[in-house]
Amino acid sequence: MQLLDGRALSKKIEIQVTADVKMLKDKCGCTPGLAVVLIGQDPASATYVNMKKKACDRVGIYSITHDMPENISQDAIEKVIQNMNNDSTIDGILIQLPLPKQIDERRLLDLVAPNKDVDGFHPFNVGRLTTGLDGFVPCTPLGVMKLLEEYNIDVKGKNCVVVGASNIVGKPMASLLLNANATVEICHIFTDDLKKHTLNADIVLVGVGVINLITEDMVKDDVVIIDIGVSRTKDGKLVGDVDFANVSKKCSYITPSPGGVGPMTIAMLLSNTLKAAKINAQERK
Numbered sequence: 459m460q461l462l463d464g465r466a467l468s469k470k471i472e473i474q475v476t477a478d479v480k481m482l483k484d485k486c487g488c489t490p491g492l493a494v495v496l497i498g499q500d501p502a503s504a505t506y507v508n509m510k511k512k513a514c515d516r517v518g519i520y521s522i523t524h525d526m527p528e529n530i531s532q533d534a535i536e537k538v539i540q541n542m543n544n545d546s547t548i549d550g551i552l553i554q555l556p557l558p559k560q561i562d563e564r565r566l567l568d569l570v571a572p573n574k575d576v577d578g579f580h581p582f583n584v585g586r587l588t589t590g591l592d593g594f595v596p597c598t599p600l601g602v603m604k605l606l607e608e609y610n611i612d613v614k615g616k617n618c619v620v621v622g623a624s625n626i627v628g629k630p631m632a633s634l635l636l637n638a639n640a641t642v643e644i645c646h647i648f649t650d651d652l653k654k655h656t657l658n659a660d661i662v663l664v665g666v667g668v669i670n671l672i673t674e675d676m677v678k679d680d681v682v683i684i685d686i687g688v689s690r691t692k693d694g695k696l697v698g699d700v701d702f703a704n705v706s707k708k709c710s711y712i713t714p715s716p717g718g719v720g721p722m723t724i725a726m727l728l729s730n731t732l733k734a735a736k737i738n739a740q741e742r743k
């Protein structure tokens with residue numbers, strides 16, 4: 459069994475992004491800029507936003523966090539997004555999810571200019587991904603693909619079972635795998651017999667936030683496991699969706715959680731922001 463070390467790969471990517479950011483600055487005086495919108499006091503969201511900000515600092519990306527009160531109105535937050543769309547110092551806009559109940563998430567995500575949509579959540583970019591065209595791809599599934607590539611795990615013709623059908627992870631993950639010629643199944647909360655599907659998988663990719671959802675009896679020998687889940691146990695420990703201690707004995711490759719997919723998500727945000735800055739610099743010429 460080999461660990462898929464997202465921490466190590468994300469460091470490698472950060473070195474490359476740092477060099478590219480410097481090159482862009484030297485060439486045209488442009489500093490890539492990321493605006494992060496955080497609404498309310500959710501502690502997990504605040505931690506993620508802080509990690510993203512620190513990562514920007516490490517690679518030389520300018521970042522600004524808009525801390526908004528929990529009870530902000532739809533109109534007020536839409537104005538903030540519109541201002542960022544029109545701000546030439548901002549190349550990427552990220553709205554940290556989940557949002558408070560009174561906010562219409564879809565309307566807000568649709569308002570982000572597609573060329574600043576570094577999360578890849580705008581229908582324009584979702585459409586480009588499903589069509590196999592270049593665009594902005596959601597950071598977590600993109601990070602998973604980079605991790606598989608780094609370890610020369612070719613998904614072509616493999617049976618890939620994605621567990622979880624969210625817009626952020628499961629659906630774009632399935633699109634990326636399909637674009638890479640994998641055979642893809644998506645399982646979700648209404649799937650009748652999850653084990654029946656996972657037992658047939660060469661690669662299981664799971665991101666639902668249920669501790670120990672995937673156990674050793676549910677996977678075949680030499681399976682590749684990508685654990686995208688993050689949950690906190692009662693004693694405060696961070697864990698994924700996979701019973702790592704037992705499942706790892708049967709795997710050819712497995713991501714640790716934490717230390718697998720998480721760091722890759724942040725690395726892909728940096729790389730998407732750099733990509734946006736390069737496109738915007740070209741367009742300003």
Ligand code: GUN
Nearest residue numbers: 552553554555556577597
């Ligand atoms: N909340 C959980 N994951 C994500 C993500 O990838 N992007 C954003 N914007 N919010 C999230």
